Amino acid sequence: MSALDTRPEDAFASDRQYVFHSWSAQGALNPTVVAGAEGSYFWTADGTRYRDFSSQLVNVNIGHQHPKMLEAIKAQVDRLCTVAPFHTNDARSEAARLIVEAANQKGGEHFRQVFFTNGGAEAAENAIRMARLHTGRHKVLTTYRSYHGGTAGAITLTGDPRRWPSEPGIPGTVKFWGPYPYRSAFHSTSEREEAERALAHLADVLMVEGPHTVAAIALETVVGTNGILVPPPGYLAGVRALCDQHGIVMICDEVMAGFARCGEWFAWQHWGVQPDLICFAKGVNSGYLPLGGVVISEAIASTFKDRVYPGGLTYSGHPLACASAVASINIFKEEGIVEHARMLGNDVIGPGLEKLQANHPSVGDVRGLGVFWAIELVRNRETREPYVPFNAAGADNAPMVEFVGACKQRGLWPFTHFNRTHVVPPCTASVDEVEAGLAILDEALTVADRYVTG
Ligand SMILES: Cc1ncc(COP(=O)(O)O)c(C=O)c1O
DSSP, rough: GGGGOOHHHHHHHHHHHOOOOOHHHHHHHGOOOEEEBBBBEETTTTTOOOSSHHHHHOOOOOOOOOOOHHHHHHHHHOOOOOOOOOSOOOOHHHEEEHHHHHTTTTTOOOEEEEEEEESHHHHHHHHHHHHHHHHTEEEEEESSOOOOSSSSHHHHHHHHHHGGGTTTOOEEEEEEEEOOOGGGOOOSSSSSHHHHHHHHHHHHHHHHGGGGEEEEEEEEEEEEEETTTOOTHHHHHHHHHHHHHHTTTEEOOTTTTTTTTTSSGGGGGTOOOOEEEEEGGGTTTTTTSOOOEEEEEEEHHHHHHOOOOOOOOTTTTTTTHHHHHHHHHHHHHTTTTTHHHIIIIIIIHHHHHHHHHHTTTEEEEEETTTTTTEEEEEEEETEEESSSOOOOOGGGGHHHHHHHHHHHHHHHEEEETTTTTEEEEOOOOOOOHHHHHHHOOOOOOOHHTTTTOO
16 A cells, blocks of 8 residues: 555554654644645645645745646656765756856856755754864854754754753854844844944954854844844845954855745845855755755865865755756746746735735734745734744743634634744745735734734
8 A cells, every 4th residue: 555545544643653743742733634735725635725825834935746846856756866975966966056056146156066965954064064164263153033953053053942952052152133123132213223233233242252263154144934034234244244354154044035035046145245155945946855055155165175074964965856956946947936026025915014014903013025024913013012922832822823723714824933924925826826815814813903902
């Protein structure tokens, strides 16, 4: 009997008995059995259909079951499923060429090579290893509002509470505050002030840490799960200048923000600031197969020209995963997906969320770009008291659970984190699909409005 003959109730029972899930108390789980998916939708065995306003884990940028992706993966299955990483393989070579080309698309040859991994956390691990060896220094600075992955180094780089149970983690990491105009750590009253003060704070942190001990500053270019925090104008350029001043490697974590999510191939292209290393995963092939990696600039690539790079993975540059990346990048170009994502942000989601904010007192802030947006929910617009507390669980989080329920009842699967719901459908979603999803959010927000006190 093939796995496909398994009845949904048996799949559920085996899951509960044998599958150990991420980030969960295993006994409390009641996972949805997904039977299929297409485009901007997925459905369960009992026929319940959801608009996927989460793109699963903000990774299915190209939409579910894109026919050309399926065709390319099937063709590669027949050609060659796997080879050792030390052999050359055409799928891997072409994926690397296309990714470097996308990184250099606004000119120059700053980026040279790609080190492939299985996902985002391994990209972070290898990026900091490269930065440390390149500079001969050990400290890595990251922001409190960030997520970089679940492995030992990546979870220590992470700022959000998922880090706490893994502490003390790896040595040599230091946290600082990035910009967040709506809840400024610097009491700023404008984006300009926020950029200036966040940079002054970072310069101070560098001063007291000793800039000559700092190998890298690693940032999510646009912070994803921790809030869709779009850097104010001038911030990334200021970070670049501090890195240049002190010989520090600038790492942009584009695992969530890259590959059309922000209406660019890479989000940093929006501000014209080039990092030294780019971490990618998710949208590179929309998770059709596990793939991630690090795009390496000329200066760092040259460090390892004659010197051994002490890292590797059996599946680095896996042919099946790389063939799906090649297919995905080519489909992005043929179908204008980067441009479509930019248009959705400018013409549909941005204006749509402003309307929701005008209609719902529970909406404190809306922000984002491309197909990467957050609605921040509050109890009170004046005080900005969050709809649920930071890292809320149990009874404290019940209002958020109610909001999620209201979305799901109406056939929309949301992506929520703390007191926010993110608007992150596939980058291929049509205008009608996005508008229909926003109409559902409009209804569901009436649930959140009931908790407004001010
Ligand atoms: C910004 C960012 N970096 C890294 C990761 C880790 O990626 P992975 O789960 O593929 O290891 C994630 C995952 O959500 C992410 O959002």
